Amino acid sequence: MSEGEAADARDIPDASARKPWRFAPExxxxxxxxxxxxxxxxxxxxxxxxxxxIAPHYPPSxxxxxxxxxxxxxxxxxxxxxxxxxxxxxxxxxxxxxxGISIGAPLGVLIGRxxxxxxxxxxxxxxxxxxxxxxxxxxxxxxxxxGEKSKIILxxxxxxxxxxxxxxxxxxxxxxxxxxAARTLGASEWQILRHVVIPECVPYVFTGVRLGxxxxxxAIVAAEMLAAKExxxxxxxxxxxxxRTDWILVGIVTLGLLGYFSDRLLRLFGKTALRRYRIxxxxxxxxx
Amino acid sequence: xxxxxxxxAPVSGLPWVFVRENAARRGAAALDIQPLIRIRDVExxxxxxxxxxxxxxxxxxxxxxxxxxxxxxLGPSGCGKSTLLNIIAGLARxxxxxxxxxxxxxxxxxxxxxxxxxxxxxxxxxxxxxLENVEFGPxxxxxxxxxxxxIAQKYVDLVGLRGHxxxxxxxxxxxxxQRTQIARLLANDSTVLVMDEPFGALDAxxxxxxxxxxxxxxxxxxxxxxxxxxxxxxxxxxGQWIHIMSKAPNARIFKTYRAELPYPRTxxxxxxxxLLARLQGHFDFGGGL
Numbered sequence: 150m151s152e153g154e155a156a157d158a159r160d161i162p163d164a165s166a167r168k169p170w171r172f173a174p175e176x177x178x179x180x181x182x183x184x185x186x187x188x189x190x191x192x193x194x195x196x197x198x199x200x201x202x203i204a205p206h207y208p209p210s211x212x213x214x215x216x217x218x219x220x221x222x223x224x225x226x227x228x229x230x231x232x233x234x235x236x237x238x239x240x241x242x243x244x245x246x247x248x249g250i251s252i253g254a255p256l257g258v259l260i261g262r263x264x265x266x267x268x269x270x271x272x273x274x275x276x277x278x279x280x281x282x283x284x285x286x287x288x289x290x291x292x293x294x295x296g297e298k299s300k301i302i303l304x305x306x307x308x309x310x311x312x313x314x315x316x317x318x319x320x321x322x323x324x325x326x327x328x329x330a331a332r333t334l335g336a337s338e339w340q341i342l343r344h345v346v347i348p349e350c351v352p353y354v355f356t357g358v359r360l361g362x363x364x365x366x367x368a369i370v371a372a373e374m375l376a377a378k379e380x381x382x383x384x385x386x387x388x389x390x391x392x393r394t395d396w397i398l399v400g401i402v403t404l405g406l407l408g409y410f411s412d413r414l415l416r417l418f419g420k421t422a423l424r425r426y427r428i429x430x431x432x433x434x435x436x437x
Numbered sequence: 438x439x440x441x442x443x444x445x446a447p448v449s450g451l452p453w454v455f456v457r458e459n460a461a462r463r464g465a466a467a468l469d470i471q472p473l474i475r476i477r478d479v480e481x482x483x484x485x486x487x488x489x490x491x492x493x494x495x496x497x498x499x500x501x502x503x504x505x506x507x508x509x510x511l512g513p514s515g516c517g518k519s520t521l522l523n524i525i526a527g528l529a530r531x532x533x534x535x536x537x538x539x540x541x542x543x544x545x546x547x548x549x550x551x552x553x554x555x556x557x558x559x560x561x562x563x564x565x566x567x568l569e570n571v572e573f574g575p576x577x578x579x580x581x582x583x584x585x586x587x588i589a590q591k592y593v594d595l596v597g598l599r600g601h602x603x604x605x606x607x608x609x610x611x612x613x614x615q616r617t618q619i620a621r622l623l624a625n626d627s628t629v630l631v632m633d634e635p636f637g638a639l640d641a642x643x644x645x646x647x648x649x650x651x652x653x654x655x656x657x658x659x660x661x662x663x664x665x666x667x668x669x670x671x672x673x674x675x676g677q678w679i680h681i682m683s684k685a686p687n688a689r690i691f692k693t694y695r696a697e698l699p700y701p702r703t704x705x706x707x708x709x710x711x712l713l714a715r716l717q718g719h720f721d722f723g724g725g726l
């Protein structure tokens with residue numbers, strides 16, 4: 150009898166182990182739904198569904214559906230055009246962007262730290278930051294030619310201001326106690342700059358750098374549309390001439406993906422290499 | 438009223454000696470023993486408010502601090518204690534009088550006068566670990582890495598932070614942050630620890646632990662401490678010399694006590710209680726303060 154009871158007791162965990170086999174659709178659906186929302190996949194599924202529903206009402210040369218776009222994408226992916234154009238655009242974006250950071254960040258620190266420079270440069274910055282980079286495109290092509298130089302300078306311009314403004318505001322926002330603490334520990338003015346001011350404004354520079362990447366992508370597409378023989382912007386602009394609307398959509402999706410993954414990489418860099426600076430990440434994280 | 442108190446003679450048999458503005462030290466001065474820090478007739482004026490009315494925060498402050506002593510500046514909030522502390526630290530410049538260290542005028546901050554801030558979050562560097570924070574001073578003095586790490590480790594151990602070396606400040610409790618600040622000054626070999634209400638933001642229990650730890654650290658290292666507080670009990674638990682400051686404007690040190698109680702001090706000690714009542718009396722007056 151007691152043996153039988155023991156066997157019953159042993160049966161209980163077995164029963165719970167068998168639980169997943171039980172038919173409970175509403176629970177599993179809810180779980181799947183939550184997962185879809187958390188990963189952001191739900192948004193894309195809804196968009197894709199809407200696209201598939203609307204597209205068939207129009208001719209493919211006007212608005213191709215997801216399948217046609219996918220096939221068009223396969224076409225230029227297999228012949229290497231898409232990869233080549235993406236790399237060219239990325240190269241332009243990154244070289245201009247890195248140049249913009251290497252000019253913007255030190256300038257931002259100087260503006261934040263040296264009052265005279267702030268008074269001299271700030272009006273200039275405040276004026277030019279409202280002029281979009283694209284407005285300078287023709288001028289830059291005139292001055293620097295139709296080659297890579299004008300495009301890289303354009304991106305440099307697009308990146309620079311947002312980095313300057315963020316860096317300067319970071320430097321200006323430093324708690325004076327922090328600087329005084331360093332001073333009472335025997336740090337010279339130069340050491341304060343190197344060991345307190347710069348680490349202190351890393352999160353601000355990082356925000357500027359992330360925003361700058363966005364402006365860089367905007368600028369490069371515009372530049373490639375008007376003056377280029379290669380690049381994703383060129384693809385988007387030229388496909389119209391061949392009635393390849395699917396390629397336009399492929400180009401647009403590619404731009405989104407390039408930007409998205411560049412930003413992801415950048416944030417990963419911020420989280421690992423710059424971990425000690427505790428960069429605030431406003432958005433939720435995947436796989437958290 | 439103040440004049441009457443000034444004339445109070447030391448009452449024998451009580452465990453404290455009353456002196457006015459370090460009068461007892463005048464003997465030392467005559468023997469040409471120079472104090473480590475000497476504050477003479479220091480006054481501080483500010484332009485305050487929209488109409489920039491000049492306000493005299495400090496008016497004729499005198500203070501002698503000898504090496505290895507523990508001085509407490511006690512006074513109500515806004516009495517200019519912190520201003521005086523900033524003058525000693527070299528972060529503010531007095532508008533009148535002299536402030537000297539070893540005979541040299543104090544003009545700017547220096548590593549010999551390390552400051553412990555009340556707000557540790559503003560003072561410790563959040564991007565550095567505990568050990569790296571403690572290393573900061575020697576690093577600024579271009580000490581070799583192995584050497585400065587050894588120094589930092591020594592003082593991390595001394596303040597009881599062993600095992601927390603690689604933590605970042607946001608992972609520390611309030612008490613641990615203040616320990617970090619103290620270790621940082623010790624590692625930097627500061628002669629004077631200038632402390633601005635360092636335990637004001639801590640909970641009662643942690644504050645008590647930190648007070649005992651500070652006394653222990655002070656006795657082990659032989660540093661000179663200048664400690665600002667508005668807490669009478671804290672002043673009595675810590676200080677050898679307790680300077681009572683009057684209320685701003687025109688604040689000055691209007692009474693100095695030498696608390697000759699043995700360490701570690703306990704609040705239940707009858708001598709402690711007697712002295713506490715005595716000090717409390719100044720604050721209850723309302724007139725002088």
